[in-house]
Amino acid sequence: MYEDEASLKPSDGYCCLVPGCKAVPFKRNADLDRHYKNIHRPAESKETYYCDYSKCSRRNSPFHRRDHFRDHLRDYHKESIAKRGKPIQTNWSESNNVRKEWWRCTRCLKRVMVASNGFECPGCKTARAQPDAKSSK
Ligand SMILES: [Zn+2]
Ligand SMILES: [Zn+2]
Ligand SMILES: [Zn+2]
Numbered sequence: 001m002y003e004d005e006a007s008l009k010p011s012d013g014y015c016c017l018v019p020g021c022k023a024v025p026f027k028r029n030a031d032l033d034r035h036y037k038n039i040h041r042p043a044e045s046k047e048t049y050y051c052d053y054s055k056c057s058r059r060n061s062p063f064h065r066r067d068h069f070r071d072h073l074r075d076y077h078k079e080s081i082a083k084r085g086k087p088i089q090t091n092w093s094e095s096n097n098v099r100k101e102w103w104r105c106t107r108c109l110k111r112v113m114v115a116s117n118g119f120e121c122p123g124c125k126t127a128r129a130q131p132d133a134k135s136s137k
Contacts (some may be wrong), residue, residue: 103128
């Protein structure tokens, strides 16, 4: 075994070039790419969630975590949004926040306009749980 020689080889793998990163070299470029995206996401490419309520103060100061945006929508705007990992539990007949014009995608938290997109989110193809017309009183 020529361990020294092997460790000097630059072709040993794709090393993360971020200073201080302890990640072991990746076998494939795609893996390194994913590492960059997951671990070293530059600020600009971070997910941003702008509140889409026109009068909301967070309209111009976006959330960077979906969880926070979701909490905001739920707590501040009283939207019926399922908590993380839980199915949406909306009582359609009782909820006073169900609008006919749009609904909130539970996955990507975007508004989906019923008129143009119906009941499937154009972004992630998540279908809205539809109110059961038969059981409404
Ligand atoms: Zn790294
Ligand atoms: Zn808001
Ligand atoms: Zn979606």
